[in-house]
Every structure is written in C-alpha cells, then in structure tokens.
Amino acid sequence: MESMKHTIAELSEHFNSKMAEFQKQLQTSSASATSPASTIATQFSTFRSFVLTALEGLQKQLDVLSRKQDEFEMRSRKKILLIHGVQESKNEKMSQVVTKIISENLDIPLKEDDISHCHRLGHSRSDKPRAVLVKFKNFSLRNKIWYSKSGLKNSGITLSEFLTKERHSTFVAARQRLGVSKCWTKDGYVVVVGADGSQSRILTVGELNAISPLPHDAPLSTSSAPPVSSGPSNTGKVSNIRTKRAIKK
Numbered sequence: 001m002e003s004m005k006h007t008i009a010e011l012s013e014h015f016n017s018k019m020a021e022f023q024k025q026l027q028t029s030s031a032s033a034t035s036p037a038s039t040i041a042t043q044f045s046t047f048r049s050f051v052l053t054a055l056e057g058l059q060k061q062l063d064v065l066s067r068k069q070d071e072f073e074m075r076s077r078k079k080i081l082l083i084h085g086v087q088e089s090k091n092e093k094m095s096q097v098v099t100k101i102i103s104e105n106l107d108i109p110l111k112e113d114d115i116s117h118c119h120r121l122g123h124s125r126s127d128k129p130r131a132v133l134v135k136f137k138n139f140s141l142r143n144k145i146w147y148s149k150s151g152l153k154n155s156g157i158t159l160s161e162f163l164t165k166e167r168h169s170t171f172v173a174a175r176q177r178l179g180v181s182k183c184w185t186k187d188g189y190v191v192v193v194g195a196d197g198s199q200s201r202i203l204t205v206g207e208l209n210a211i212s213p214l215p216h217d218a219p220l221s222t223s224s225a226p227p228v229s230s231g232p233s234n235t236g237k238v239s240n241i242r243t244k245r246a247i248k249k
Contacts, residue, residue, distance in 0.1 A: 079139050081146060086129055099114075102145060118135070194212065
C-alpha cells in the first residue's frame with residue numbers, strides 16, 4: 001500500500017512538471033489566437049484536466065483502501081498491549097514476568113492462562129529493555145488492565161496500545177505539536193485536545209492538521225520520529241521504546 005501511494009505521488013509530480021514545461025513552451029511558440037498552436041493548446045488543456053481528474057480519483061480510492069487496511073490491522077490488535085520498561089534477564093519467561101507485574105502493581109488477578117502469547121519485540125539492545133507485546137485471550141480483561149494503568153505510576157513501567165504505523169505516526173505528531181498532556185490514545189484512536197478545549201478522535205496526520213495546522217517553518221513529522229507511550233506517562237517521562245513489531249498468530 002505504501003509503495004502504491006509513493007508511485008501515485010511520483011506520477012503526479014512528474015506529470016505536473018512535464019505539463020508545466022510543455023505549457024510554457026506552447027505559450028512561447030503561439031504567435032496568435034488563430035494559429036494552429038491555439039488548437040493544440042485547447043487539446044492540451046482538455047488532456048491535462050482529464051489526467052488530473054484521473055489521478056485525483058486514484059488517490060481517493062487509494063485513501064479508502066488504506067483506511068480499510070488500517071482498520072482491519074487495528075482490529076487484529078485490539079486484545080494487545082505493549083509493556084515498556086521491563087528489565088531483561090537471561091532465560092526469562094515473559095508470561096510469568098507479566099502476570100507478576102500486573103498482579104502486584106494493578107491489583108488485578110492475572111494467570112498465565114489469561115495470555116494468548118507474550119514476547120519481546122525486536123533485537124536485544126544493551127542501552128534499554130525491549131518492549132513486551134502481550135495478547136490477552138479476553139478483550140474485557142485487556143481493557144481492565146489498560147484503564148488501571150495509573151497503578152504503574154513511579155514503577156518505571158508504562159503501558160501503551162499497539163497502534164498501526166499510521167496511527168502511531170499521528171500520535172507522535174500530535175504530541176510534538178500539542179504537548180504530552182493534550183493527546184493520548186483510547187481504543188486505537190488518537191484523542192487530542194484542541195485550542196478551545198474540545199476533544200477529538202483522529203487517525204491521520206491530515207485530521208490533526210485540520211485541528212492544529214502545522215506552522216509553515218516547522219519540519220514535517222515522519223514515522224521515524226522518536227516513539228512514545230500511547231497513554232499518559234506514569235513516570236513523568238515519555239517512553240521511547242518502539243521497536244519493529246510482529247504479531248504471532
């Protein structure tokens with residue numbers, strides 16, 4: 001999907017560049033309104049309008065497909081939470097580690113049988129522990145844990161939702177633009193607080209721009225920006241652990 005978006009963007013840019021160049025040459029060569037160049041100019045204008053309309057239609061269709069793919073991917077993650085700040089140890093059994101953390105810090109009885117699978121993300125690093133992906137068997141249990149995350153305050157451990165790439169990029173951009181206290185995630189959506197104090201649920205950077213336009217001199221946020229925890233910080237710091245992720249079936 002990303003490659004298709006890139007291809008359409010390149011085609012559109014190339015077409016506009018070439019058409020602008022051709023139009024400039026055509027205007028230069030036109031001696032009068034009654035010359036043959038006048039007919040060519042009319043045909044060129046019609047063709048240009050047709051191609052631009054076609055490209056716009058393709059872009060809209062691609063946007064719809066991208067949104068559907070994003071929704072499908074997010075649904076597959078609805079029972080998943082990421083746990084950040086869990087120190088790594090040799091021969092660790094993550095399901096035992098997770099049940100202990102949840103049971104002791106959140107006062108929620110959790111058994112290993114409540115977990116579908118549990119593993120660390122990405123390659124081992126010496127500077128910081130990898131995030132832990134936990135998929136629960138029960139969605140209501142996952143939510144109970146998520147909405148009790150304030151119990152992890154001052155523990156050095158934080159929870160975040162397992163967002164798709166686009167939603168995570170939107171969340172990063174929102175925090176950079178609005179501040180940590182004015183954006184968080186809920187049920188896979190990015191919740192932002194506007195200048196008037198109203199809350200909005202968004203999914204894309206485009207929707208964020210409609211609420212809080214990006215200053216002209218500000219750099220654009222990309223998916224490579226430092227990742228963050230998708231809930232209010234429990235330690236006063238923003239978690240920056242966001243490694244390459246994979247869902248086990």
